[in-house]
Amino acid sequence: MVSIKDVAKLANVSVTVVSKALNGYTDVNEQTRQKVMKAAEELKYSPNMLAKNLKQKVAKSIALIFSNFERADGKDGVLVQIMSGVFEAANKHKYEVVIYTRSLSEQQDKSYWKFCKEHKISGAIITGLKTTDPYFQEIIDSDLPCVVIDTMLSGANTGSISTDNVLAAQQAVEHFIDKGHRNIGMMNGHEFAVVSKQRLEGYQKALELHGIPYDDRLVINADFSETKAYEMTEGFLQEYPHMTGVFMSSDLMAIGFMRRCHELGVQIPDQISVMGFDDIVLSSYMMPKLSTVRQDFHEISFTAFEQVIDILENKQKGTHIFVPFKIVDRDTIKVLQSP
Amino acid sequence: MVSIKDVAKLANVSVTVVSKALNGYTDVNEQTRQKVMKAAEELKYSPNMLAKNLKQKVAKSIALIFSNFERADGKDGVLVQIMSGVFEAANKHKYEVVIYTRSLSEQQDKSYWKFCKEHKISGAIITGLKTTDPYFQEIIDSDLPCVVIDTMLSGANTGSISTDNVLAAQQAVEHFIDKGHRNIGMMNGHEFAVVSKQRLEGYQKALELHGIPYDDRLVINADFSETKAYEMTEGFLQEYPHMTGVFMSSDLMAIGFMRRCHELGVQIPDQISVMGFDDIVLSSYMMPKLSTVRQDFHEISFTAFEQVIDILENKQKGTHIFVPFKIVDRDTIKVLQSP
DNA sequence: AAAAATATCGAAATCGTTTTCGATTTAATT
DNA sequence: AATTAAATCGAAAACGATTTCGATATTTTT
Incomplete structure (x- = not known):
């Protein structure tokens, strides 16, 4: 596997310079930057995210947690809409999303919290959380920024979102x-x-x-x-x-x-x-x-994502957000008398 | 954050012993193992996967790639069924799954291959791949074990799966x-x-x-x-x-x-x-x-997962697999004459 | 009792990055 | 010309784990 060392060698500079050149530091000469870029290109170098995130102590990724995945038989398309919303937001903010599913039917050895901690995840969006969930309190008390969909709570690092x-x-x-x-x-x-x-x-x-x-x-x-x-x-x-x-x-x-x-x-x-x-x-x-x-599940999850970014990057406090709904009248309501 | 060092200190042993104790090595005394476990428990220690995977050069995770996510409006539930299949298999084999979505509407800076490489992903399952996809060949030629759904191809590290x-x-x-x-x-x-x-x-x-x-x-x-x-x-x-x-x-x-x-x-x-x-x-x-x-999309994706495990762990060659289908006759076919 | 085998531990190297900080060179200022 | 400032680079220390290999202590064998 080609590492930063290899491109340093090819470009005839130190690894420090390669790292800086590739990450937009200003204290590297434009010509050497070009040289480095070319070498990286040539070797098809791509950074090892594991090492990168290890060094930076935190991965730029947020977890999308489906705590009742077994119900997700695809009948309602909401799971997909939720995914779509968070992926869109993640794309916008240059985050990655990792999905963690939990079904109640199978015993679960790991709590969300542990999962996120292990992977140095920055924040989480949680759906399908019942108030009786054993990890409910854990989430709320944790210092992990997270917002949970379809509930109402707010704390320093936890927000929530739902329709009214x-x-x-x-x-x-x-x-x-x-x-x-x-x-x-x-x-x-x-x-x-x-x-x-x-x-x-x-x-x-x-x-x-x-x-x-x-x-x-x-x-x-x-x-x-x-x-x-x-x-x-x-x-x-x-x-x-x-x-x-x-x-x-x-x-x-x-x-x-x-x-x-x-x-x-x-x-x-x-x-x-x-x-x-x-x-x-x-x-x-x-x-x-x-x-x-x-x-509007897409909007809900999109906004949820933006809130975790807010409390993550802008140090905002968690809060509850309502997203608009809409009454859509189709063909299953009979009018008994004019209003 | 509590690291392996902290538990080593608390347990009064070296980090080496902690690592060994926690990972089931045999050259550690049962009593010290207990001691270590207790210390880990007490500190709520959980390993840093980034460091772990970095050292081991590879993450025990496979990628599930939706290459046409924008079509996923949730009308067909197949996306969910596919997810369900791979999560089930992943759970069985103790792998993690990371989902990578790509929509053609947004410009994509990163190929699947690059994504997988960066994250040291072990293998991939790919859906929605068109033959005209610019990354089609890249996937096939790569040394990354992967199986692509709904197509037919086979190579040393690539298999495929579909109904007949x-x-x-x-x-x-x-x-x-x-x-x-x-x-x-x-x-x-x-x-x-x-x-x-x-x-x-x-x-x-x-x-x-x-x-x-x-x-x-x-x-x-x-x-x-x-x-x-x-x-x-x-x-x-x-x-x-x-x-x-x-x-x-x-x-x-x-x-x-x-x-x-x-x-x-x-x-x-x-x-x-x-x-x-x-x-x-x-x-x-x-x-x-x-x-x-x-x-049977659940079966398809489940089997797909098992095939990447097969070529990953058992060094099998990639191949094509058919999974059973079923004609289900409901109410939209008129019988014109008895057979 | 000496030698050999086994059990148990830990120091240190390593994985691939980032980042600090000092060194050197070059340019600008007095 | 001497001094200061700016630009550019690289050595080395982390990040948190795994793993090799040697050291020591203990047990078994001869």
């Missing part, structure tokens, strides 16, 4: 209300996600704002799972036949719900309206097309 | 023929993918085997693009109204085709049958559900 879930949920059910609905159910995700609490709060808020009494029997928990939603819809529908619409905490659940409705012969949106959350790719391909609130 | 595209395509159109179809069109992908050529070959083979003359006007090129397929279907349908079915080189194109048919009021499968290729997640959610040939 309570506002989004509120607007979503207000959308129902605007179309004349008064009996609106909700299918929520599991309680270990902070987004579940927030969306429920938004749901309640909208109801309260429009003088509709809150009935906790109308909100059930389907664990963010398509099949669980599928299984629960029949009972849900039978038990509360006066519901005219249901707000789902995720598109995946909405799809499970719709599929079961289709089998049961209940027409959407004629007999029951539904609104999802996320706007995954499947949603616009459904028949009928699913109305939902669109989260 | 010609056989799969052949069986797909034979499936048409079995159902009584004789006038079968094809919508192929761009010519820079070897899979296009192979699937066309399978198409031709099936026709020939059943005495159906090949008409090259019945196969058009929609570039693997959903919208392009969408745009071309009306003309295609009008020009060759005698077609009873069309074999698509990808599900995404099939979906574009179906969407246009829906708008045009042509019934699927009553007026025209369609068969896709890939079995992406969207396919089973279509109405009607798309019949297609299923590629």
